[in-house]
Amino acid sequence: MSTRAERREITERAILDAARGLLVEGGQEALTVRGLARKLNLVPSALYRYVASREELLTILFSHIYTDMADFVQAAHDAVPSDDLRGRWRAFATALREWALEHPYEWTLINGTPLRDYHVPPTETLTQGIRLHLLLARLGEDAEAAGVHPRIRPEGSPSAMPGLKQFLASQGIENISEESVLTGVAGWHLLMGALYEELFGLFGADLEDKDVYYDAMVSATEKLIFG
Amino acid sequence: MSTRAERREITERAILDAARGLLVEGGQEALTVRGLARKLNLVPSALYRYVASREELLTILFSHIYTDMADFVQAAHDAVPSDDLRGRWRAFATALREWALEHPYEWTLINGTPLRDYHVPPTETLTQGIRLHLLLARLGEDAEAAGVHPRIRPEGSPSAMPGLKQFLASQGIENISEESVLTGVAGWHLLMGALYEELFGLFGADLEDKDVYYDAMVSATEKLIFG
DNA sequence: TGTACATCAGTGAACGCGCGTTCACTGATGTAC
DNA sequence: TGTACATCAGTGAACGCGCGTTCACTGATGTAC
Numbered sequence: 001m002s003t004r005a006e007r008r009e010i011t012e013r014a015i016l017d018a019a020r021g022l023l024v025e026g027g028q029e030a031l032t033v034r035g036l037a038r039k040l041n042l043v044p045s046a047l048y049r050y051v052a053s054r055e056e057l058l059t060i061l062f063s064h065i066y067t068d069m070a071d072f073v074q075a076a077h078d079a080v081p082s083d084d085l086r087g088r089w090r091a092f093a094t095a096l097r098e099w100a101l102e103h104p105y106e107w108t109l110i111n112g113t114p115l116r117d118y119h120v121p122p123t124e125t126l127t128q129g130i131r132l133h134l135l136l137a138r139l140g141e142d143a144e145a146a147g148v149h150p151r152i153r154p155e156g157s158p159s160a161m162p163g164l165k166q167f168l169a170s171q172g173i174e175n176i177s178e179e180s181v182l183t184g185v186a187g188w189h190l191l192m193g194a195l196y197e198e199l200f201g202l203f204g205a206d207l208e209d210k211d212v213y214y215d216a217m218v219s220a221t222e223k224l225i226f227g
Numbered sequence: 228m229s230t231r232a233e234r235r236e237i238t239e240r241a242i243l244d245a246a247r248g249l250l251v252e253g254g255q256e257a258l259t260v261r262g263l264a265r266k267l268n269l270v271p272s273a274l275y276r277y278v279a280s281r282e283e284l285l286t287i288l289f290s291h292i293y294t295d296m297a298d299f300v301q302a303a304h305d306a307v308p309s310d311d312l313r314g315r316w317r318a319f320a321t322a323l324r325e326w327a328l329e330h331p332y333e334w335t336l337i338n339g340t341p342l343r344d345y346h347v348p349p350t351e352t353l354t355q356g357i358r359l360h361l362l363l364a365r366l367g368e369d370a371e372a373a374g375v376h377p378r379i380r381p382e383g384s385p386s387a388m389p390g391l392k393q394f395l396a397s398q399g400i401e402n403i404s405e406e407s408v409l410t411g412v413a414g415w416h417l418l419m420g421a422l423y424e425e426l427f428g429l430f431g432a433d434l435e436d437k438d439v440y441y442d443a444m445v446s447a448t449e450k451l452i453f454g
Numbered sequence: 455t456g457t458a459c460a461t462c463a464g465t466g467a468a469c470g471c472g473c474g475t476t477c478a479c480t481g482a483t484g485t486a487c
Numbered sequence: 488t489g490t491a492c493a494t495c496a497g498t499g500a501a502c503g504c505g506c507g508t509t510c511a512c513t514g515a516t517g518t519a520c
Contacts, residue, residue, distance in 0.1 A: 230483075230484085231483060231484065234483095259472080259473065259474085260473080260474060260475085261472070261473065261474075262472095262473095271473095271474080271475085272475075272476080272477085275474095275475075275476090280474080280475085281473095281474065281475095
C-alpha cells in the first residue's frame with residue numbers, strides 16, 4: 001500500500017471522527033461542511049476531494065452510527081445464553097438505553113426529527129438500521145419455539161398485515177406468528193417511547209430516578225411479552 | 228374597541244396563522260422571521276412591532292399547538308362516559324394518533340428533536356404541554372377507585388420515586404399509587420413510540436396497514452393496563 | 455536509474471443565498487385641549 | 488369642532504453572519520518508459 005493510499009485512508013477516518021465530534025459538541029445543526037473543515041484545519045473546498053456533497057457526508061455518518069448502535073446492543077444481547085429469553089430481552093432493552101445515553105446526539109440524529117431535504121438512502125444504511133429489528137424477530141422466533149404465546153392480535157382476520165410477514169420472510173425469518181411480531185414491536189415501541197421522553201421530553205430533565213423508572217418500563221415490556 | 232386595537236388583534240392572529248402555515252408547508256426549518264414576513268406581504272422588520280424576537284414567536288406557537296392538541300384529545304376523551312374506563316383510554320389513544328396524523332409538522336415541532344438554542348419556557352406552555360399527562364393521571368385515579376389493579380412496580384422499595392408523587396400531589400392528584408402511574412406511563416410510552424415510528428421511522432412509509440397496526444398497539448396497552 | 459508526465463491533496467478567492475436584527479424614516483390613526 | 492401633538496404600523500436599506508459549492512491554481516507524490 002503506497003503512501004498516498006495510506007494517507008487517504010487516514011484522512012477519511014479523520015473526517016468521520018471530526019464529523020462525530022461536531023455532532024457531539026453541537027448537535028446536528030453543527031454538522032456543516034465548513035465546520036468540519038474548520039475542525040480539520042482544512043479549507044472547506046478541500047473536503048470535496050473526499051466527499052461529493054454534504055448529503056453524501058451525512059449518509060456515511062448515518063451508516064456508521066447505525067452500525068455502532070447495532071453492534072453495541074447486539075453484543076450485549078449475544079452475551080446472554082440463548083435459552084434465557086427474558087435475559088436476552090432485558091439485555092437488549094438495557095443496552096439500548098445505555099447506548100442512547102452515552103451517545104445522545106448520535107441517537108438523536110438517527111431517531112429524531114428527519115433532517116429536512118435529507119433522506120437516508122435505502123442501501124447499506126437501511127440494512128444497518130434494521131439489524132435490531134431482525135434481532136428482535138429472531139428472539140421472537142425462539143420465544144415461540146419455547147412455547148411463549150403472545151396475546152396481542154390484530155383486530156381483523158388472521159394475517160391482517162401480509163406485507164409484514166412477507167418482508168420478514170425476505171429476511172429469512174419465517175417461524176414467527178403475526179401475533180408474536182406485534183407483541184415484540186409493542187415492547188420495542190414502549191422502550192423507544194421511554195427513551196424519547198428521557199432524551200427529548202418535558203420530564204426528561206428532572207422529577208425522578210431515571211434508572212428505576214426505566215427499569216419499571218422494562219418490567220412492563222416483560223409482562224407484556226412473557227406474561 | 229378602537230380601530231387601531233382591532234387591527235392589531237387581527238394582525239396578531241394573522242401572524243400566528245401564517246406561522247402555522249409555514250410549518251405545515253415546509254416543516255420547522257421554514258419557521259423563519261423573513262419567511263413569515265414574506266407570507267404576510269410585510270417587510271421583515273415590521274414583525275418586530277408584534278414580536279420581540281424569533282424566540283418569542285416560537286414560544287407563542289408552541290403554546291398554541293400544545294393547547295390545540297390537548298383540546299382535541301381531551302374532547303375525545305371527555306365524550307366517553309366516565310365509568311367506561313377502557314373506552315376512555317381507547318378514545319384517548321385514538322385521538323392522539325388522529326391529531327398527530329392531521330398535524331404532522333405541529334406534532335413534530337412539539338415531540339421531535341428539541342430546537343437548537345431554543346428551550347420551551349416553563350410557563351403556560353408547560354401547563355398546556357402537561358394537560359394530557361394529568362388527564363391520564365385522573366384516569367388512573369378512577370381506574371384504581373374502580374378496582375383495576377396495576378401490576379407494574381418499581382424494583383426497589385415502595386415509593387422509589389418520591390419526586391413523582393410529590394409533583395402529582397401539587398397538581399391535585401393524590402389518590403393514585405406509584406404502580407398505577409407507572410402503568411399508565413408505560414401505556415403512554417407505547418403509544419408515543421408507535422407514533423414516532425409512524426411519523427419518523429424507517430417503516431413508517433410502507434409495509435403495512437397502519438390503522439390495523441396502531442389498533443394492535445392500543446390493544447397491547449389495554450392488556451397492559453386492564454389485564 | 456533518471457527523466458517526463460499524470461495524478462492528486464490542498465489552497466484561496468469568489469459565487470449567490472437566506473438568515474435575524476437595527477435604524478432612521480413616513481404617513482396614517484388616535485388623543486388632549 | 489378644530490387644531491397641535493403623540494402614538495403607532497409599516498417601509499427600505501443596511502449590518503454581519505454562516506452556509507454549500509465552483510474554480511483555477513500550486514506543489515508534492517506516484518508512474519511509465
